[in-house]
Amino acid sequence: IRSFGYEADSVYSPAAALDYLEKEHRNVGIILLDIEFGPDSQINGLDLLETLRKNYISIPVVMISGKGTIESAVRATKLGAANFIEKSIISKDKIKSVLNSSVKRVSEANEDIEILKFLSASGLIGKSKRMIEVGDSIIRYGRTDLNVLVTGETGTGKKLVAKAIHSVSRRAKAPFVVVDIPNITTELFQSELFGHLRGSFSGATETKKGIFQEANKGTLLLDEIGELPLSLQSNLLIPIEEKIVRKVGSSQNEEVDIRFISATDKDLIVSMKESRFREQLYHRLRECEIRLPSLAERREDIPDIVAHYCQENNNKFKELKYFADDAMSYLYEQSWKGNVRELASVVRVVLQTSTKERVEADDIKKALGTTLSVRAVSSMPTSISDDNETLKEKLAEVDKMEIEATLQKYNGNVSRSAAALKVSRETLHNKIRRYSIDVAVFRKKASV
Numbered sequence: 001i002r003s004f005g006y007e008a009d010s011v012y013s014p015a016a017a018l019d020y021l022e023k024e025h026r027n028v029g030i031i032l033l034d035i036e037f038g039p040d041s042q043i044n045g046l047d048l049l050e051t052l053r054k055n056y057i058s059i060p061v062v063m064i065s066g067k068g069t070i071e072s073a074v075r076a077t078k079l080g081a082a083n084f085i086e087k088s089i090i091s092k093d094k095i096k097s098v099l100n101s102s103v104k105r106v107s108e109a110n111e112d113i114e115i116l117k118f119l120s121a122s123g124l125i126g127k128s129k130r131m132i133e134v135g136d137s138i139i140r141y142g143r144t145d146l147n148v149l150v151t152g153e154t155g156t157g158k159k160l161v162a163k164a165i166h167s168v169s170r171r172a173k174a175p176f177v178v179v180d181i182p183n184i185t186t187e188l189f190q191s192e193l194f195g196h197l198r199g200s201f202s203g204a205t206e207t208k209k210g211i212f213q214e215a216n217k218g219t220l221l222l223d224e225i226g227e228l229p230l231s232l233q234s235n236l237l238i239p240i241e242e243k244i245v246r247k248v249g250s251s252q253n254e255e256v257d258i259r260f261i262s263a264t265d266k267d268l269i270v271s272m273k274e275s276r277f278r279e280q281l282y283h284r285l286r287e288c289e290i291r292l293p294s295l296a297e298r299r300e301d302i303p304d305i306v307a308h309y310c311q312e313n314n315n316k317f318k319e320l321k322y323f324a325d326d327a328m329s330y331l332y333e334q335s336w337k338g339n340v341r342e343l344a345s346v347v348r349v350v351l352q353t354s355t356k357e358r359v360e361a362d363d364i365k366k367a368l369g370t371t372l373s374v375r376a377v378s379s380m381p382t383s384i385s386d387d388n389e390t391l392k393e394k395l396a397e398v399d400k401m402e403i404e405a406t407l408q409k410y411n412g413n414v415s416r417s418a419a420a421l422k423v424s425r426e427t428l429h430n431k432i433r434r435y436s437i438d439v440a441v442f443r444k445k446a447s448v
Helices: 014-027 045-055 070-079 092-121 129-142 158-167 189-194 230-242 268-273 279-285 295-317 325-332 339-353 361-368 389-409 414-421 425-434 439-447
Strands: 031-034 061-065 083-086 148-151 176-180 219-223 259-264 288-291
Touching: 014 045, 031 045, 045 061, 045 070, 061 070, 070 083, 083 092, 092 129, 129 158, 129 288, 129 295, 148 158, 158 176, 158 219, 158 259, 189 230, 230 279, 259 279, 268 279, 295 325, 295 339, 325 339, 325 361, 339 361, 339 389, 389 414, 389 425, 389 439, 414 425
Parallel strands: 031 061, 061 083, 148 259, 148 288, 176 219, 219 259
Antiparallel strands: none
16 A cells, blocks of 8 residues: 555554544545454444444545455445455555545545535535536636626526625625616616716716726626627727726726626527627627526425525524425425526515414415426426416515515615615615615604
8 A cells, every 4th residue: 555655554443443533533544444353343344434434524435345245335335435345356456446536536525515615605505516516617717817707597696606706716805896787777877887077967966986996906797798788788898808997078098907707697699699799798708607507407406495595584583494395395396487586585485474383385385375386207397377476476575574674673774784685785776666665764763
């Protein structure tokens, strides 16, 4: 073993192995474990393996047996052994091959664990292979200064991905600024993005810094870039390519240092073919791309997502609610056209309208006032009907209640409420208008 570049220590009983690992486990890279010990030993190697996988999960264990059986190999694999060698076929080359492959496999597994921790900390829930690939891309691209295009269906978490990219970049301590493209009017587009001088147009009563200047040294997210009208797209070409902007009414250029992330649920390739998106802008924005999978493509993550939002609800309302197996299966069988956002909304509705601690499938149907369509195994999945006003009304009702409760908590302060709700101030203002919420009422209550 030393000739392969490993230092080796030997122990001769399960008790001695546990004593050794208690002191030296940080220095152990791999364990070769015999299945059979002497007649005085009360446990065998498989029993010891079970203990090792609980206490030292990061150390790969290779099992060795003089009387290997299929049953032993199967049990060893189920208990978490990295590999299994029979003494009858053991050789120097075999040991070398097994050691190297086992260490590599565990190293990759440990990398996956770190990626999953990062995703969870970024609000991206799931352990599927697709999400690990997303996490790996976020970390790799985030450490560069390349412009990233984030694509995926509505509700898949594109804004969370953008924030995660920013968090691992060299710009992490600088501003992360979001431009909500559909909410900027054509008339004010240049003024909002690049700023303006006082008197440059009617209503310009003071000089204003634009969004590009606010994002200087940091990251600018162009959210829903696919909605930008063709007539305005050329305005972004020079600022993105040359990092130069000019305020409306000014003759002076200003340099900005910005990393651009764009997000869209549109197929920009199709938009370019239909002459609705400029090819020059596409290539400037898409120096690399992260495509987020739909929830239907990572269905195995649904239980983790439900558990996450259930825990979030319980922490917020000091409750102990949970979803029974039949309820979880029921949610699992839906196709979720609105992806994580839709699933999270349904979970919140059910938890906030159910009076029971244990939530069952019938409680979900009752809370939503609808029968969700179960996914057919042999056909394309179906989902909650877009025409189902009952569900939409329920979701809007819970959304409104949550906004009002937050405004009350922060005495009508929209900025603090937006931060608590994890949405932009502009998004919250739009919802306040949509739900006809009178913010002044909460401010009056605070002053009473």
